[in-house]
Amino acid sequence: MADDLLGGLAAIVGPGGVVTDGDRSRFLNDWRDKVHGDAVAVVLPRSTEEVAAVVRLAASQSVPVVPQGGNTSMCFGSVPHAGDRSIVLSLSRMNAIRELDREGSAVVAEAGTVLATLHEAAESVGRQFPLHLGAEGTAQVGGLISSNAGGTGALRYGPMRDLVFGLEVVLPNGTVLSDLSALRKDNRGYNLNHLFIGAEGTLGVVTAAALKLHPALHADADAFVSVASPAMALELLARMQDRFDTAVQAFELLSGSQIRIVEDMLPAVRSPLATLPDWAVVIHLGDPDHQAGLRERLEDFLSGELSSGRVLDGVVARSTAQAREFWKLRHSVTEANLKAGFGTTLDASVRVSAVPAFLEAASAALVEAFPDAIPVVVSHLGDGNVHFIAMFLYDRDGPERDPAKTADDVQVLINDIALAHGGSFSAEHGIGRKLVGELKRLSDPNRYDLMLQIKHLLDPAGIMNPGVLFPPGS
Amino acid sequence: MADDLLGGLAAIVGPGGVVTDGDRSRFLNDWRDKVHGDAVAVVLPRSTEEVAAVVRLAASQSVPVVPQGGNTSMCFGSVPHAGDRSIVLSLSRMNAIRELDREGSAVVAEAGTVLATLHEAAESVGRQFPLHLGAEGTAQVGGLISSNAGGTGALRYGPMRDLVFGLEVVLPNGTVLSDLSALRKDNRGYNLNHLFIGAEGTLGVVTAAALKLHPALHADADAFVSVASPAMALELLARMQDRFDTAVQAFELLSGSQIRIVEDMLPAVRSPLATLPDWAVVIHLGDPDHQAGLRERLEDFLSGELSSGRVLDGVVARSTAQAREFWKLRHSVTEANLKAGFGTTLDASVRVSAVPAFLEAASAALVEAFPDAIPVVVSHLGDGNVHFIAMFLYDRDGPERDPAKTADDVQVLINDIALAHGGSFSAEHGIGRKLVGELKRLSDPNRYDLMLQIKHLLDPAGIMNPGVLFPPGS
Structure with a gap:
């Protein structure tokens, strides 16, 4: 056989x-x-x-x-x-870019196209494909679609779901659905593309996609500012979006605890501020128009925020090198945390306006349950996506802890709090085989049941990626 | 009983x-x-x-x-x-705005909320809800979602689908699915919201929605320009988006035939150009930053386009009153056409880059089949949405024609051409009871069959809006 x-x-x-x-x-x-x-x-x-x-x-x-x-x-x-x-x-050998269409702002790429290749193709016609993440030299279009990947461009451009015009999919019965016309408006019945985006390969095989291109950016400005609290960071975000709208490309909230760990572990990486802030925000603005005057407008805006006391301290980068320093601190987080202790990082999201309340509840619950833990926060605040990190520092006293069991216990604790704040325990990483139990435990039973019914409708024999999303044999 | x-x-x-x-x-x-x-x-x-x-x-x-x-x-x-x-x-009595959340850029509105009321609510917190259409004093949130309405904001903000965080829906079995948390990132399995958006009430009843707010606009600039062809209009659009990105709020292509009809029928409405163009574009830019300097940047840009010959002639509005004149011509189209003759207006869409080829093929086919018809074009070019109009002028010689039969014949002729160009015969108006036959005739059988299977899964008794999307008894 x-x-x-x-x-x-x-x-x-x-x-x-x-x-x-x-x-x-x-x-x-x-x-x-x-x-x-x-x-x-x-x-x-x-x-x-x-x-x-x-x-x-x-x-x-x-x-x-x-x-x-x-x-x-x-x-x-x-x-x-x-x-x-x-x-x-x-899908690795299906890596052709079938069409590259500047005027239509569209690219039709096969599922095996590596993300970095897609970036290069877009640049070759003076446009950009704005999804960026650490694994972009390896990750492929089909997987990015099937996991509805997030990444650093999500605040401005949305996750992968928002970058898809349409898909070509092989269904579990072997028939092919194709929607690669890259239409911006199409109201011919149910939109089936969205069923497959984020389905993690459980409803069929994505073989190609028509994806959206955006204008390339030619102006930018960066700032590193301190604020009194997550609520003040939120107010700053709202005011910046009211003024700069889509030019706000990144807005990353860091707790003082995170900055201290980076500075302690990596002496070459420093915050540009004179004192350690309780909370800091790293901001990136970008615009396609080289005449947009972003830096001047950002300085003008932030000087007003400083005068009013909404921002406590801040630096606007005077050079590309200085901007790179700001972002180096942000991108050194994982390396520094690994040196400092063992940590459990959550992939929670709540409504943007609920981030302060969620952080307060999660931090309080963490230190109550684990008095030797330090709450550390790295948040894509503009997406409501909070990588809440329970850090157990090596140089801090505390009970002997089993990292795996501690990680599980922290997950359950904080996932429950995210749910209580109307949030999600899986913002951008998906479910895979890892979170099958949490999906079942934390889903509304009606929603879970309808998801299972759709799975059974499209894949009655259960041959597509069994054990992902749902328990084996579901 | x-x-x-x-x-x-x-x-x-x-x-x-x-x-x-x-x-x-x-x-x-x-x-x-x-x-x-x-x-x-x-x-x-x-x-x-x-x-x-x-x-x-x-x-x-x-x-x-x-x-x-x-x-x-x-x-x-x-x-x-x-x-x-x-x-x-x-749903008219379910018209409460349950939540209005500036920091979360979210509003939770019941299905019966009238669109104009939603606009006012957004404005009351200094934001905008950017979907606009003629019926905004009557149309309600539930219907806008169920029909995935388009409107004039779609170029910049997308259709209704792009403005929905999540839905509350009563399923045909009476259970309630609720997703009103307004999360920007959520990867917990299949996205069910998108099934109901555009389903025209055939899968359940939308009772409430969490919707996205955007920053309000405080700067604008308008232009009326002539170009040699739809292909040149397309190139202009691409170059404008490369420079102005999301500030491009509207980009409407008009054929000279349409401008002539307006000027002939409504003497008070004139094009700002010295001569009747073959093709004209009405452009609107908008930006939240009052310091964006849009008019100067638009003048700078268009003078370059004029020098290069890509734009033949053009006027940038020097006042709000002048801008209103440009748009008055655009918005007088329906009134003028009703006076001039009888016309059949299509709701086609093709990929943005395919608009010129589609227009050429549709115009040629029309005058071949109906030598007494005039092809008239009003296109939301940035969406690839073409309202192609077959005009039969009252003052033109031609055979006696039955308007209803002629309309049907024109529809079939042009819908086939849209399909041959990878397009849709229903860009923003939906299917309803009107286009059930065309949906069946023009759909890929695999896609149509899967849509029907999903209908049967959610609504096995067929009680939800029977006869819409699918023939009665499907």
């Missing part, structure tokens, strides 16, 4: 398209090497027709299919389950 | 909530008085719980439910079918 399957797969994708020997670990394990899966075959189709044929063959033998892009999921969403007779379906 | 139903409904919504006598025509007929329906009852629930109870009662007796907002559909999507024993469920 396995031989039949392998022979059938080779007949579809060609002998070079089935990886049976050699090192398959990059297909079977997650990138941090935390989860190790098994597969009866790893296949690399070259076309939508080949994907459809693979899916039909898998369906005929009830073999699970695990769609895989760059395999950079934070939640183990693209690795097969150990013990399953799965096919890993890697 | 009908008495049982009426008694049951009165018990739910109170005696004042069932309209049985008096003039029910505004609930039963469309606003242009073209379609006349019947209903066993018109009910006006006051709460989500009452809506759920009405839906459960209707389901128990297999009575169709027609959700209705302001009843301003262009496609008869909110009127009951003549001869059906339907309940018209008017």
Whole structure:
């Protein structure tokens, strides 16, 4: 039977398209090497027709299919389950940019296109594709769509969902739905694209997408300011958006505890402010018009905020080098925290205006349950996305703690608080295999049930990425 | 049985909530008085719980439910079918604004909230709700969502779909799904909101929505320019977006034939240009920053375009009054066309870059099939939305024509051409009861079949707005 399957797969994708020997670990394990899966075959189709044929063959033998892009999921969403007779379906060889359309502000890219390649293609016609994240040299279009990736451009441009005109998808029955016309307005019945965006490969295989391009930026300005509280940061954000609107490209809130850890652990990285603030915001403005005069307008605005006392202290970068220093502090957070202790980082989101109340409740609950923990905050405030971090510093006294169990306990504690504030425990990383239990525990039963019904409608045999989003056998 | 139903409904919504006598025509007929329906009852629930109870009662007796907002559909999507024993469920009394949140850029409004009321609410906190259309004094939030309304703000802010954080929906089985937290990032499984946006009431009843607010605008600039062709208008659009990005709020293409009709029929309305252009564009820029210097930057930009020959002639408005003159010409189109002859207006969309090819093909096909017709073009070019108008002037010689049959023939002819250019025959008006046949005729069968399967999954008894989107009994 396995031989039949392998022979059938080779007949579809060609002998070079089935990886049976050699090192398959990059297909079977997650990138941090935390989860190790098994597969009866790893296949690399070259076309939508080949994907459809693979899916039909898998369906005929009830073999699970695990769609895989760059395999950079934070939640183990693209690795097969150990013990399953799965096919890993890697889209890597489907990496053509089928169309690049400046006037239509559109690019049609196959699922295996690496994000950095997409950036270059957009730049080649004087435009930008504005989704940026750490793994952009590896992450692929299909995975970014299937996980509705966030990243640093989300405040201005939205997550991946907002950058998709339409999709080409192979359904679990092997038929192909195609919507690559890049229409800005289309009201012909139900919008099916959005079902597949963020579905993590459980409803079908995304094989290509028509994506939105935006104008490239030619002017910018950066500031590093301190404020008295998250509520004051929120007020500053509202006032900046009222004045600068879409020019506000990034607005990152840092707790003083986070800045202190960076400065303690990485002596070369300093805040530009004279004293350690309780709260700081790093701000980036950008505009396509080189005559936009952003720096002058930002200085004008912030001097008003300083006079009124809404901002306590602040520096506007006078050079690109100085702006880079501001952002170096922000981007050194992970490195510094790893040196300082062990931490559990949450991926919560609440409504933007609820961030202060959520931070207060989460911090209080954390120190009550874990008196030796330090609440550390790194927040994409403009998205309501809070990476709340429970830090256990190595140089601080406290009970012996098992990091894994502590991480689980912190997750449950803070996820419950996010929910109580109308929020989400998975803002931008998705569910994968990691948060299947939390999704079931924390979802409205009616919503969960309807999601399952949709899963059963599209994938009655349950062959698409089983064990992701829902427990195996759901 | 009908008495049982009426008694049951009165018990739910109170005696004042069932309209049985008096003039029910505004609930039963469309606003242009073209379609006349019947209903066993018109009910006006006051709460989500009452809506759920009405839906459960209707389901128990297999009575169709027609959700209705302001009843301003262009496609008869909110009127009951003549001869059906339907309940018209008017959301008009559910018109509370539950939350108005400046810092969260969010408003939670019930389905019966009139669009103009929403505008006022946003303005009261110094923000804007940017969807604008002719019927804004009547159209309601629930209908705008269910039809994914477009309007004049769509170029900059997208259609209604892009302005929704989340929905509260009563499903056909009477359960309530609620997602009113206004989260900007949330990756907890399938996004169900988008299924209901544009579903025209066939999958459930939208009872409330969390909607996005945007910064208010405090600077603007307007221009009226002529270009040699739609292709040159497209190039101008791309160059303007590269420089002004989201400040480009409107970019409307008019054919010379349209300008001539306006000037012939309405002598008080003139183009600001010295000669009648072949093609003209009316442009509006807007920015929240009063210091944005838009007029100077627009003059600087257009003088470069004039020097290069990409723009043939143009005027930048020196005053608000002059800007109003430019837009008066644009907004006089319907009135002038009604005086000039009979016309059939299409609601097509194609990819923005495909507009020139579509216009050329549509114009050629029209004059070949109807030599007495004049192709007239009014296009939201930035959306790829083309209101292509086949005009039959009263003062022009031609065969005797039946307007209704001619309209049908023109529709089929031009819809086919839109499809051949990868486009849609329903860009912003939806399907309703009017275009059910065209949806079936022109859809990919796999897509149509999946839409029907989703309809059957959510509404197995077929009680929700039957005859809309799909033929009765589908």
